[in-house]
Amino acid sequence: MTPSNPPREDRTPGSTPTLVLVAHGSRDPRALHTVRALQARVRALRPGLPVHLGHIELNEPRLRDTLDRLPTREAVLVPLLLSRGYHVKQDIPELAAQAQAHARVAPPLGPHPLLVETLHDRLVEAGWPTRPRRASAVVLAAAGSRDPESTLDTAHTAHLLSARLGVPVLPAYASAATPTVPEAIHTLATRGHHRVAVASCFTAPGRFATQCANAAPWIASAPLGAHPAMARLILHRYDQTLAATAPMRPELAST
Template sequence: MNLVSLNGKRRPGSPALVLVAHGSRDPRALSTVKALMERVQALRPGLPVHLGHIELNEPRLPDTLAELGTGDAVLVPLLLARGYHVKQDIPEMAAEARARTRVAAPLGPHPLLVETLYDRLLEAGWRTRRDSAVVLAAAGSRDPESKLDTNHTARLLADRLGVPVIPAYASAATPTVQEAVHTLAAQGRHRVAVASCFTAPGRFATQCAEQSPWIASAPLGAHPAMAHLILHRYDQSLTIQVAREPELASA
């Protein structure tokens, strides 16, 4: 089962790619996700790309999957760490659909995610100084694996910037952004930026940015690296599936 041609493009009949967004009441979130979707489509012409939301926005994921009938699809969560949505909500919605689906890994942690965070900080005015540091602001989750993933992203960003990076959360986990800023100030880091580890604008991203004592980067949005990361997760999911098939055949 080889789904990749010699020139690296997907062959006809490849599973559809379904972007799974959380959803937000902020109208900027939907327009941002659609712009990201367009970037993905431009990078992989001929690949069917669809959008489904877990809540709050249309189309909802179950409706998107219903339109696919019994076709094949890879669901790529536009989420940045493991957590309840990745482990429970999305698989449960997929299991109820007639389509043959597989759920890809969340977008983080990954170097392409870190590259986007870095570029967004530069756009916001980041300059490395002896007393500078970063708070990586994320949504937060009670799932311990979510915190592990965010910690990993923070370490990768710290390596990229060469300054301390402390993860902080908008809800469900600690520390808060304000607490992280105070911790860094106590360490002599008085020029603290907030890196917005959110896919799109929304309430959490806005609240975290408002707590920055210096600059706050924009959400990840439709950055080119994010489109490449989505396709990487899509391809990765198919590679894992192909690797499993010989195992099943020999079982």
């Protein structure tokens, strides 16, 4: 008896749109391991949803190649980026527009309460006390961008984290924006905050995350990684984007 061929993946317009995680890419091998672990957690939360990965640069698979091999005719690209900036506004939409599939781009992961939940938990893991002293404060360390909207997003995340922790939180940047992490630490010290933690606002380990953590005078949290709240946030952005771009029902189209 001739064995049957394996079933072909459904590429019909009505099939569930693929979720494409868009990572920046890094020369640090821990970064790829981290985003793969995050991908696995997203798949575990929603079995049956096709979840693929593409990188903007430095790592394979590249986003263009991932889009060329999609199992469905529709996709939602969820950037594993934490604020608006050039990649979110230019690179990713341009690649989405070139794809054969109908590809929509979700907002970046931040700012959002689930991002703040992850930042909080990573700080606690690093040793953040249940009842911080009045001299305690936090520097929110982010990659940085010349785009002013990126700075606004990071400042919003810092505000949300400050409300969660009950202490001052200053945003700071590894490149392209100011203040730097050492500058922010110095500013807090001049205000009487001598127990300053660095909250790592990076998706995965890499050069910038390590550089910022090394500047911490007290504790520094690990990157966000495959935290459960990050996986829930990714699915929220996916669902949010599908809902925002859902076609109008035929009975409403003529009204």
